[in-house]
C-alpha cells in the first residue's frame with residue numbers, strides 16, 4: 316500500500332502564528348485552548364510553561380493572558396484589559412476581520428447573519444462584535460422564519476464549506492433588498508479542503524488527523540467521506556486500526572489546521588511500520 320499526503324494539510328498561518336506567540340511568552344496562560352489540539356497544548360505547557368485558563372476571572376492583575384486563535388467575546392477582552400492583565404492577542408487575523416465586519420455592518424444598520432456554529436468560540440466572539448446583535452444559522456431552513464431588515468450583511472465561520480455558504484447567500488439574495496456577502500472563509504481551510512477532495516477521489520482509504528473538537532478537521536473528514544467511505548478521523552496514532560488498511564492500494568492522509576507535524580509524522584510512521 317502506498318501512503319500519500321494531501322497537497323495541503325495541517326498547520327495554517329494563524330495557528331503557526333499563535334504557537335510562535337505562545338512560545339515567546341513563557342510563564343503566561345492562554346484564555347481557553349490556544350488551538351483545538353490538546354496534545355500541542357500539553358507540549359506548550361511542558362516546554363514553555365504556557366498554561367490554560369478556562370475561567371477568565373482566574374487571571375489576576377499583572378498576569379499575562381494570551382487570547383486564543385479563535386478569539387474571545389468582546390466584553391471579556393475589555394474586562395481582561397481593564398483588570399490590569401497583560402493581554403497578548405493571538406487571535407488569527409482572519410478571525411479579527413469578521414469581528415470587524417460584524418461591528419461595522421451592525422452599526423451601519425444591517426441585520427448581521429452569521430453562517431456557523433453558535434457554540435463555537437470563534438462565532439461567539441464574532442457575534443459579540445455585532446453591536447445590535449446577530450443571528451447565527453447553520454442551514455437555509457433556519458432562515459425561513461427569521462425577521463430581518465431589508466439590508467443584510469452575511470458572514471461565514473472561517474472553516475465553513477464554500478458550497479454551503481453559497482446556499483445561504485442564494486436563499487437570501489432574491490428575498491432582500493440588499494445582501495452583502497463577505498468572503499470570510501479562510502484560504503488555508505479552502506486549500507486543505509480542495510486537497511482532501513482531490514486525494515479522497517483517488518485513495519481507497521483516508522486518514523484525517525485532528526482534534527475531535529476541531530471544526531475544520533470535521534469538515535475535512537466530511538469531504539473525504541463523500542468520496543471515500545473508508546475515511547477515518549483520528550487524533551493520533553493510538554487510534555489507528557490496522558484492519559483499515561487490509562487489501563488497500565492507496566492510503567491518503569490529511570490533517571486539520573491545528574494538527575502539529577509531529578503528530579502527523581507519528582501516524583505515517585506507525586502505518587508504514589505496520590504495512591512493512
Ligand code: F3S
Pocket residue numbers: 327328329330384407408409410473501502503504531572
Ligand atoms: Fe486562521 Fe484560517 Fe487558520 S482562520 S487559524 S488561518 S484556519
